[in-house]
Amino acid sequence: MTTLGKRLLQAAKEAQAIARGEADPATYRVHVPSDIDVKAIRKSVGMTQQCFARTFGFPLATLRDWEQGRGRPDTSARAYLLVISRNPEAVKEALQDEFEAA
Numbered sequence: 746m747t748t749l750g751k752r753l754l755q756a757a758k759e760a761q762a763i764a765r766g767e768a769d770p771a772t773y774r775v776h777v778p779s780d781i782d783v784k785a786i787r788k789s790v791g792m793t794q795q796c797f798a799r800t801f802g803f804p805l806a807t808l809r810d811w812e813q814g815r816g817r818p819d820t821s822a823r824a825y826l827l828v829i830s831r832n833p834e835a836v837k838e839a840l841q842d843e844f845e846a847a
Contacts, residue, residue: 777820780823781826783808790829790833
């Protein structure tokens, strides 16, 4: 397993501990960048706009707006894009499992 995969699993365990009331959420800090290069992330995973939007659940028009500077991802979307940029395969796997469960 990659270092990032191990960190993601650890983060999930910590989130569960917080949800169960076993850990104090005030002790954790999340850094979300104030700006993110959506086009660079999409290109780094080798996808067209249509494929990227479909794979990761973004409206195509929204993705185009972000890339062309007509809009900007909110904090949640920036965090999600950051995870995609660091481990797109893990995100695809997580989403695939979700689609299969539905």
